[in-house]
Amino acid sequence: MGILLKIVETTKTFLTEIGELSLFAQRFFKEVFTRPFEFKELLIQGYKMGNKSLLLVGVTGFILGLVFTLQSRPTLSEFGAESWMPSMVSISIVRELGPVIIALICAGKLSSGIGAELGSMRVTEQIDAMEVSGTNPFKYLVITRILAATLILPLLIIFGDAIALFGSALIENLKGDVSFQLYFNKVFNALKFSDIIPATIKSFFFGFSIGLVGCFKGYNCKKGTVGVGEASNTAVVYASMLLFIVDFIAVFISDIFFEI
Amino acid sequence: MKNENNIAPILKIQNLKKSFGDNHVLNGFSLNLFEAENLVLMGRSGSGKSVMIKCLVNLMQPDSGSIEIMGKDITKLNQKEMNNLRTEIGFLFQGSALYDSMTVRENLEFPLRKFPEYVNKSEELVLEALESVGLKSAIDLMPEELSGGMKRRIALARAIILRPKIIIYDEPTTGLDPITAKEIIQLMKGIQLKFKTSSLIITHDVDCARVISDRMILLIDGINYIEGTFKELSNSTDKKVQEFFK
Numbered sequence: 001m002g003i004l005l006k007i008v009e010t011t012k013t014f015l016t017e018i019g020e021l022s023l024f025a026q027r028f029f030k031e032v033f034t035r036p037f038e039f040k041e042l043l044i045q046g047y048k049m050g051n052k053s054l055l056l057v058g059v060t061g062f063i064l065g066l067v068f069t070l071q072s073r074p075t076l077s078e079f080g081a082e083s084w085m086p087s088m089v090s091i092s093i094v095r096e097l098g099p100v101i102i103a104l105i106c107a108g109k110l111s112s113g114i115g116a117e118l119g120s121m122r123v124t125e126q127i128d129a130m131e132v133s134g135t136n137p138f139k140y141l142v143i144t145r146i147l148a149a150t151l152i153l154p155l156l157i158i159f160g161d162a163i164a165l166f167g168s169a170l171i172e173n174l175k176g177d178v179s180f181q182l183y184f185n186k187v188f189n190a191l192k193f194s195d196i197i198p199a200t201i202k203s204f205f206f207g208f209s210i211g212l213v214g215c216f217k218g219y220n221c222k223k224g225t226v227g228v229g230e231a232s233n234t235a236v237v238y239a240s241m242l243l244f245i246v247d248f249i250a251v252f253i254s255d256i257f258f259e260i
Numbered sequence: 261m262k263n264e265n266n267i268a269p270i271l272k273i274q275n276l277k278k279s280f281g282d283n284h285v286l287n288g289f290s291l292n293l294f295e296a297e298n299l300v301l302m303g304r305s306g307s308g309k310s311v312m313i314k315c316l317v318n319l320m321q322p323d324s325g326s327i328e329i330m331g332k333d334i335t336k337l338n339q340k341e342m343n344n345l346r347t348e349i350g351f352l353f354q355g356s357a358l359y360d361s362m363t364v365r366e367n368l369e370f371p372l373r374k375f376p377e378y379v380n381k382s383e384e385l386v387l388e389a390l391e392s393v394g395l396k397s398a399i400d401l402m403p404e405e406l407s408g409g410m411k412r413r414i415a416l417a418r419a420i421i422l423r424p425k426i427i428i429y430d431e432p433t434t435g436l437d438p439i440t441a442k443e444i445i446q447l448m449k450g451i452q453l454k455f456k457t458s459s460l461i462i463t464h465d466v467d468c469a470r471v472i473s474d475r476m477i478l479l480i481d482g483i484n485y486i487e488g489t490f491k492e493l494s495n496s497t498d499k500k501v502q503e504f505f506k
Binding site: 117120129135136 | 314319339346347349355357358359361371373374418
């Protein structure tokens with residue numbers, strides 16, 4: 001009976017959170033098109049998010065391409081299909097691995113960062129101070145961060161994909177004597193618009209999810225300093241979960257519109 | 261209600277009620293704040309002082325009652341009208357609430373950004389406000405580089421930068437050493453004399469109340485239990501009142 005009650009309670013809390021997150025997203029869409037527009041803050045946030053994540057995304061992308069190529073080589077060699085390596089790696093990275101892994105890395109970095117920042121602003125009454133001074137904190141803090149994450153993530157993913165392909169090309173060059181020119185020729189021959197477009201479109205939704213969850217958790221943080229840590233932690237968990245759900249939906253939809 | 265000079269209050273709260281579930285925090289609280297008056301509101305922790313001031317600036321909605329600021333009932337204002345009215349109210353938060361990611365200059369410029377007419381004058385206004393609190397040299401420092409007392413002063417400078425008609429002080433001396441607390445109290449008095457503002461001071465610091473108050477209200481059990489000057493209240497024989505002045 002106790003376990004059943006706990007399950008009911010957990011489900012109730014989870015559904016309440018989903019409902020509140022939906023209302024938060026609804027408020028975003030309601031206010032994003034109304035004046036005043038905080039362009040300066042949007043640029044600052046975009047710069048901060050992009051600049052701070054660039055190195056992390058670069059290193060992750062490089063290792064991803066490197067390891068993926070190293071691990072796939074023996075299997076392809078067994079079938080004498082090493083020449084397929086650039087096509088296989090590029091399609092895998094551009095379509096799925098690059099966007100998902102880089103988005104997960106960014107969920108960890110950006111979502112927790114936004115959650116902690118807004119959470120501590122809430123706890124120390126900075127958000128109240130903003131509201132009292134006649135500024136709409138939702139516009140100034142939330143809309144700018146969600147928009148910045150939405151716009152920056154596709155750029156980070158493109159950058160990460162490029163570095164991953166470079167990492168892969170490096171291994172092919174060292175292990176398989178494939179020149180960089182030949183490798184990238186094969187890559188561009190293999191890639192189609194139907195690989196790039198759905199991946200790019202879904203990366204906007206990944207960015208939106210990361211920004212939305214981070215802001216939702218931070219903006220509604222209420223339990224003192226403990227709440228800040230909790231907001232930061234749960235932001236990562238929720239954002240990661242949401243990324244997989246968005247990815248599933250995106251793959252499902254692109255399967256309808258593009259022949260995968 | 262009008263005072264003895266027949267002047268209408270600049271801030272009028274009537275029969276304010278606010279509950280959180282079964283916890284009735286405000287049970288019909290009323291107050292009048294007159295022009296250029298220093299009104300001190302005292303109450304024990306959890307007596308509803310913070311809830312009352314949050315209702316006052318519309319950070320929280322009361323269950324019932326009315327709040328009139330400069331003749332406008334804030335419960336009937338839309339967001340834009342409320343934001344405009346908020347610029348007439350300065351607010352000093354208990355923890356100063358300076359924006360961590362901004363310098364002192366940016367903190368002070370923040371309330372000005374809504375007003376295009378202040379864009380060219382912002383430097384002048386920032387320097388003037390900082391001069392009023394004696395911290396002109398801190399203009400380019402970050403909040404983390406300031407002491408608790410300095411933060412409170414900067415927060416005070418930010419509160420007065422738009423020349424508000426009303427300033428609300430939420431526990432202005434809490435967490436400060438006695439000397440810094442005295443300095444802050446003197447600063448508050450100086451600002452009131454210089455700008456002729458009306459001040460609502462929420463505190464449980466008796467020294468602060470004695471120095472600064474023109475009138476006092478004790479908030480007990482969610483209502484204004486007793487009103488009067490510091491002398492009248494401190495000489496009261498009521499046990500609940502006496503507890504504050506022991």
